[in-house]
Amino acid sequence: MVINLSDKHSLVSNWVSELRSINVQSDRLRFRKNLERVAEVIAYEISKTLPYVEEEIETPLGTHNSKVLKEQPVIATILRAGLAMHQGLLNFFDKADNSFISAYRKHHKDGTFEIALEYVTSPDINGRILIVSDPMLATGASLAKTLNVLETIGKPAEIHVVCAIAATEGIEYLLRETNNKVHVWCGDIDDELTAKGYIVPGLGDAGDLAYGEKKQS
Ligand SMILES: O=P(O)(O)OC[C@H]1O[C@H](OP(=O)(O)OP(=O)(O)O)[C@H](O)[C@@H]1O
Numbered sequence: 666m667v668i669n670l671s672d673k674h675s676l677v678s679n680w681v682s683e684l685r686s687i688n689v690q691s692d693r694l695r696f697r698k699n700l701e702r703v704a705e706v707i708a709y710e711i712s713k714t715l716p717y718v719e720e721e722i723e724t725p726l727g728t729h730n731s732k733v734l735k736e737q738p739v740i741a742t743i744l745r746a747g748l749a750m751h752q753g754l755l756n757f758f759d760k761a762d763n764s765f766i767s768a769y770r771k772h773h774k775d776g777t778f779e780i781a782l783e784y785v786t787s788p789d790i791n792g793r794i795l796i797v798s799d800p801m802l803a804t805g806a807s808l809a810k811t812l813n814v815l816e817t818i819g820k821p822a823e824i825h826v827v828c829a830i831a832a833t834e835g836i837e838y839l840l841r842e843t844n845n846k847v848h849v850w851c852g853d854i855d856d857e858l859t860a861k862g863y864i865v866p867g868l869g870d871a872g873d874l875a876y877g878e879k880k881q882s
């Protein structure tokens with residue numbers, strides 16, 4: 666299942682437009698905040714699909730049969746660009762367990778790159794609801810590799826992928842690699858990728874915009 670939140674006009678389209686704009690995105694604080702609030706809205710949308718149980722809650726004046734989240738999800742993110750969206754998910758799923766994975770594009774002299782994945786820390790995800798955030802789903806290689814590695818830790822009951830902007834090609838690759846088992850939630854979808862795997866029109870390099878340019882590795 667693929668859900669593009671820009672299909673319906675809401676503040677999400679507004680925030681994604683600010684993420685894209687060369688006139689706004691250089692304000693790093695605003696860039697990170699916009700990623701965070703896109704993730705907050707997606708967290709809320711995901712929350713509508715999760716199981717709830719009734720719990721008798723005592724108020725100062727009586728009792729109420731409330732619906733509360735049946736189980737806490739595991740929220741995972743891909744360092745470094747995913748950190749701001751991770752915070753947005755954690756603001757809403759405030760009791761969640763957390764996983765962190767480092768994956769980055771290691772560039773070769775011939776212009777090609779591979780995904781270097783060096784650090785994984787995670788609770789047991791077996792049978793759990795797993796929500797993985799990364800602002801950009803470009804070729805899909807980083808997310809596919811991340812999900813592969815997480816599957817060695819346990820088999821989640823369901824997997825939700827959360828992005829600010831996803832490329833059509835990357836979504837198709839990820840769905841193929843996971844046998845259509847993931848739900849992809851994104852702020853917007855673009856149709857083009859450059860030869861170097863950048864989303865067009867996209868927004869540029871999300872990690873650099875949020876945290877500063879890094880020395881090429
Ligand atoms: O779908 P893909 O083609 O794999 O590309 C997307 C990945 O690229 C970016 O990370 P990057 O490698 O720039 O690392 P960073 O977070 O350190 O900026 C982005 O945050 C994704 O993880």
Ligand SMILES: O=c1cc[nH]c(=O)[nH]1
Nearest residue numbers: 803863864869870871
């Ligand atoms: O367009 C892209 C592709 C990968 N990573 C980014 O930050 N932006």
Ligand SMILES: [Mg+2]
Nearest residue numbers: 870871872873
């Ligand atoms: Mg980057």
